[in-house]
Each structure stands twice: as C-alpha cells, then as structure tokens.
Amino acid sequence: MEHGILSLLPPVLALVLVLITKRVLLSLGVGIITGALMVHQTEEMFVNAAIMDILTIVTNIFVTEDGINTWEFYIILFLFLLGMIAALITITGGGRAFGEWAMARVKTRVGAQFTAAFLGVIIFIDDYFNSLTVGNVSRPLTDRHRISRAKIAYVVDSTAAPMCVISPVSSWGAYIITIIGGILATHGVMQYEALHAFLLIAPMNFYAVFAIIAVFAVAYWKLDVGPMKAHEFRAVEWNELVDRSKGPIPGENEDAVPQAHGKVSDLVVPILILIVGTVFFMVVTGIQATEGELSLLATFENTDVAAALLYGGLVSFASALFLAFMRKVSVKHISLGLWSGIKSMLPAIYILIFAWTIIEIIDALGTGEYLAAQVDTFIPVALLPALLFLVAGFMAFSTGTSWGTFAIMLPIAGDIAAATDITMMLPVLAAVLAGAIFGDHCSPISDTTILSSAGAGSHHIDHVLTQLPYALLVGLTATASFLVLGFTGSTILGLAAGAVVLAAILLLLHFAAKREPRIKAEKA
Structure with missing residues (x-):
C-alpha cells in the first residue's frame, strides 16, 4: 500500500518525542509501533499482525531462515567484547597510566580534543571501528582534561563517517x-x-570536508554552541563529564577498580592488536570473498566488516585478559570487571536494536522511495546539486541509514544528470554522498551516531542534541558550496565559497563567545 507523505510519520514522531521526552527507547518504541500499525492497517487483525511483525524483525536481527544473521549479531558481540576489553584495560590500570602519560605530553584541553580528532582522521578503514575505537582510546586523556563526553562523541562522529566516505581504501569507499x-x-x-x-x-563532498575542518575549529576556538555549552560548563566547573541522572552510561565500568601500578602498555597493546587484527581480518575476508583478479579495491569491496571486528575483538580480548593475569589481578576481580563491561554496553545495544527495528519498519512503509520520488527533474539544472544534497540529507535523517540512502539516491541522481546535463553527473553524485552523511549526523536512529555515543561514553540523547547545531551549520555551508558548484561547475570555487561561509559562521560564533563570561576552570 502507498503511504505517501504519511510514511514520514514514524521517524518524525520518534524524533519529536526524543526532543520532548529525552527518552530514546520510549520514543523509538512509539515510532516502531506506529509504523507497524500503518504497515498492517488494512488487515482485519492489524494489531496482532503489527505485533508479530515487530517480533519477527527483532528475531531476524539475530536469526533468519538461513541461520545466524551474522552482520547484526557480530556487531552486538563485538560491542560486548569492546566493553570487556575496556573493563580489563581499566582493571590493569592501563587507562589510568595512559591518562597520566598523555597528561604529561598533552597539556591543554584543545590538545586533547585535537588528539581525538587526529585519531578519527587516521582510523578511516570503517566508521563502526572508528567510532568505537577512537572514543575508547581518547577517554583517559579527555577525562583528565575535563572534556565532556558529549564533546568527545561529537569529535568522534564528525570525523568517522566523513573520513570513510572520502577514502577509497575503506569499507565505505x-x-x-x-x-x-x-x-x-x-x-x-x-x-x-x-x-x-x-x-x-x-x-566535492563538501559536507564531509567542512565537517572535519569544523571539528578542529570548534576545539581550537572553544565554540560550544547550544546544549554543548551546558555540558562543557558542567565538565569544567564540576568535573561532571556526563549527566548521571539520565541513567547508566554506555561504556562506563563502575565495578572495574584500577590497579595502582598499571602500565601504558596495558592499554596500548590491546588497542594496537585490535586495530591490526581488524584490518588483517578485513583483508582476509575480502580476499576470501573476491572472485577473479585480486586488487586492493576488490578486497575492500568484498570484506566482511562485522566478522573482521569480531575476530579482531576476540584477539584483542585475549591479549587484554593475558595482561590482566600477568598483573596478578584476581579471578574474582576480573570476573566482576568483565560483567561490568558487558553491562556497560547494554544501553547502546538496546538503542541499536530499536534503531534497526524502526529502520525495517520505515523500509516497509517506503519512506525512502517516497522522498526519492519528490525530486523534480524540471527545476533549473544548476540547482540540482543543492536540491539533491537536501533530499538525500532528509532521507538519511528519516531512515537512519546513509548506505541505504546511497543505494536509493545515487542511481536516481545519475538518471537525472543523464536526462538533463551529463556534465552534472559527478556533482550530483557528490551531493547525494554529502547529503547522506549530513542526514546521518542529524538522525537519532543512525547506527553510527549510536555507536559514537557508546564509544565516547555519552548518553545517546546528549550526543544527538549537542551535535545537531554543528551538523546544521556545516549543512548550511555545504548547501552554499553546492549552489556555487551547480552554477559554475567548479569544485575549487565551491570549496572557496564554503570556506568563506564556514569562516564567517565560525568567526561570528567566536566573537559571540568572547563576549560571554569565561569558564573559570578552563585551561587554554
């Protein structure tokens, strides 16, 4: 059944409820139930059918008729592994030792944020891996500098997908x-x-380019916009990195008490093994799945990211467990820490399962197809890049999936360019890619947004609300760039226009911030 504009109701309803109630699971649950009822509204027992549909979707996240659904199942297992690895690193004192080591070398809050941002830029193999790894590695340093978890989640999220989408040697590329x-x-x-x-x-992917630039500018100029201002003030003045009144914190290991004499290697070794192991298994699974002539591109095209994360996580977990025994940590202490690590990941996993469920419901309603059909091919050709950027952004925002947006919108954009002006082919494809990342950054049901929250140890709703103003500002910048690109056909002029717009926005925010009272405890 065609639902038309009503297909937007479940994701929009979920978003509105998130903003009003600040309760993510409740809001997603209402969106899921509403969407399922809409899918089965023509059936006699539509309530029962909707309930059975939801149960089937949740079951299929783990098991299908063909066996285990490895992608989602492996991602969840990896999250549990990551929680346990983080707990073991804490128990051995690796996190504390790394924090002390880094504090002696990175002496400012700006430097700590730059460190996290540079890690986000360097680790571009996969966004899931980036989001979870960079947050966990950065936290010992950023916590010591009293940087809010919401700020780190923004840094992680705004470097992960933007780097992956412009790198040819990545799962995204x-x-x-x-x-x-x-x-x-x-x-x-x-x-x-x-x-x-x-x-x-x-x-030409102006959103990705300027999102990365904005991260460094925000850190350097201390541009805490909107809700981020309250989080940073609380972190600096009262050393409250998260709002604990909102419930359990993803990635927080309260029962994992650190050893007094930990070493930096207790953190570095498991993390390095995780990185090297994951990349190794990405290559191995890619080679195994590649038919015909082997190449680097073909390997990454066919790699199984979920399996590589799981295998790399298992090797890293084994190394962290070995180091814990080497440090003579008691079995009881290790057991308590591992259970704490598992519990720490439950909030993120709950949200992830709800997000996957509503994405399936939205797909059944045809939300993506409806939005794609709204692209009018009879508008001026020069406006196509900016229009497709906004349409792709709204689609990714509504569906929570940038990859799904790529699959739907890239062929449509190609058809439009072929039917109007073939020279616009690359600009419109770039606009779709950029728009998908923009919408993904704004969406509370995006899996990468959820995992960035988990990696940084931030409440998901705090990350969504604090990142949104920055994403909108960069989105405005990218829109201006795509307008210039559409009218001139010049990538350089598009970049220049965006740079001017972004610089103007950042300078206005900088001068506005200078007029406000300084945060007393803030370091340079």
Whole structure:
C-alpha cells in the first residue's frame, strides 16, 4: 500500500518525542509501533499482525531462515567484547597510566580534543571501528582534561563517517565505488573509471570536508554552541563529564577498580592488536570473498566488516585478559570487571536494536522511495546539486541509514544528470554522498551516531542534541558550496565559497563567545 507523505510519520514522531521526552527507547518504541500499525492497517487483525511483525524483525536481527544473521549479531558481540576489553584495560590500570602519560605530553584541553580528532582522521578503514575505537582510546586523556563526553562523541562522529566516505581504501569507499561504476556504465560515461570518478568526487563532498575542518575549529576556538555549552560548563566547573541522572552510561565500568601500578602498555597493546587484527581480518575476508583478479579495491569491496571486528575483538580480548593475569589481578576481580563491561554496553545495544527495528519498519512503509520520488527533474539544472544534497540529507535523517540512502539516491541522481546535463553527473553524485552523511549526523536512529555515543561514553540523547547545531551549520555551508558548484561547475570555487561561509559562521560564533563570561576552570 502507498503511504505517501504519511510514511514520514514514524521517524518524525520518534524524533519529536526524543526532543520532548529525552527518552530514546520510549520514543523509538512509539515510532516502531506506529509504523507497524500503518504497515498492517488494512488487515482485519492489524494489531496482532503489527505485533508479530515487530517480533519477527527483532528475531531476524539475530536469526533468519538461513541461520545466524551474522552482520547484526557480530556487531552486538563485538560491542560486548569492546566493553570487556575496556573493563580489563581499566582493571590493569592501563587507562589510568595512559591518562597520566598523555597528561604529561598533552597539556591543554584543545590538545586533547585535537588528539581525538587526529585519531578519527587516521582510523578511516570503517566508521563502526572508528567510532568505537577512537572514543575508547581518547577517554583517559579527555577525562583528565575535563572534556565532556558529549564533546568527545561529537569529535568522534564528525570525523568517522566523513573520513570513510572520502577514502577509497575503506569499507565505505569500496561500496560507493561499486555503485558509481554501475551508474557510469549504465549511462555510457566512459571518460573515467569508477575509482577515478570517486577520487574526483571526494573534494566535492563538501559536507564531509567542512565537517572535519569544523571539528578542529570548534576545539581550537572553544565554540560550544547550544546544549554543548551546558555540558562543557558542567565538565569544567564540576568535573561532571556526563549527566548521571539520565541513567547508566554506555561504556562506563563502575565495578572495574584500577590497579595502582598499571602500565601504558596495558592499554596500548590491546588497542594496537585490535586495530591490526581488524584490518588483517578485513583483508582476509575480502580476499576470501573476491572472485577473479585480486586488487586492493576488490578486497575492500568484498570484506566482511562485522566478522573482521569480531575476530579482531576476540584477539584483542585475549591479549587484554593475558595482561590482566600477568598483573596478578584476581579471578574474582576480573570476573566482576568483565560483567561490568558487558553491562556497560547494554544501553547502546538496546538503542541499536530499536534503531534497526524502526529502520525495517520505515523500509516497509517506503519512506525512502517516497522522498526519492519528490525530486523534480524540471527545476533549473544548476540547482540540482543543492536540491539533491537536501533530499538525500532528509532521507538519511528519516531512515537512519546513509548506505541505504546511497543505494536509493545515487542511481536516481545519475538518471537525472543523464536526462538533463551529463556534465552534472559527478556533482550530483557528490551531493547525494554529502547529503547522506549530513542526514546521518542529524538522525537519532543512525547506527553510527549510536555507536559514537557508546564509544565516547555519552548518553545517546546528549550526543544527538549537542551535535545537531554543528551538523546544521556545516549543512548550511555545504548547501552554499553546492549552489556555487551547480552554477559554475567548479569544485575549487565551491570549496572557496564554503570556506568563506564556514569562516564567517565560525568567526561570528567566536566573537559571540568572547563576549560571554569565561569558564573559570578552563585551561587554554
């Protein structure tokens, strides 16, 4: 059944309730039930059918007719492993030792945020891996500098997907290049191969480029906008990094008491093994799944990210457990810590399961198809990049999936360019990629947003509300860039226009912040 504009009701309702109640699970639950009732509204026993549909979706997250649903199941197992690894690092005193070591070298709050941002830029293999790893590695340092968890979640989230989407050597890059290759072949665009086209598109992804730049500017100029201001004030003045009144904190290991004589290696070794192991298994699974001639691109195109995360996590967990026994930590203490690590990840896992469920419901309602159909091909060609950026942004925001937005909107954008002006092919594809990341950053049901919250140890609702103003400001910047790109066809002019707009916004915020009273305890 066609639901038209009503297909937007479940995600919009969930978002409104999140903003009003600040209760993510309740809001997502209402959106899920509403959507399921809409899907089955024409059936006689539609309430029972809706309930059975929801139960089936949740069951299929773990098990299908073909066996275990490895992607979602492995991601959840990896989250549990990560919680236990973090607990073991805490127990051995690795987190405390690393914090003390880093404090001696990174002496400012700005430097601590820069460190997290640089890690986010460097670890670009996969956004899930980035979001969870960078947050966990950075926390011992940022906690010592009294940087709120919401601020770190923003830094992590705004470097993870933006880096992955412009890097050809990533799970994202391989996926996008595959889609682009099909689009170019369909429309007879022969002047460049898919990889070449991706490299040309990367600098046109204005949202990703300016989101990364904004992270460093926000840290350097201390631009705490909107709700972020309250979180940073509370962190600096009262050393309250999170609002504990909102319930359990993802990634927090309250029962894991650190050893007094831990070493930096107790943190560095498990994390390095996690990074190296995950990349190794990404290559291995990619090679195993590649048919025909092997290449780096083909390997990353066919890699099984969820399996690689799980295998890398198991090896890292084994190393962390070995170090705990080497430090002569008692079995009882280790057991309490492991259970604490498992419990610490439950809030993020609950939200993730709810998000996956509402995404399935939204897909059944045809929300993405409805939004894609609203793209009017009879508007001025020069406006196409900006329009497609906004449509893709709203689609990703509503559906919570940037990859789903890629799959739906990239072929549509290619068709529009072929039917109007073939020279606009790369700009409109870039606009879709940028819009998908923009919407993903604004969406409370985005899995990468949820995992960034978990990695940084922030309440999910706090991360969503504090990141939203920054995402909207960068989205405004990207819109201006796509307008210039559409009218001039010049990537350089588009970047220049965006740079001017972003600089103007940041300067206004900077001067406004200077007029406000300084946070007393803040370090440079």
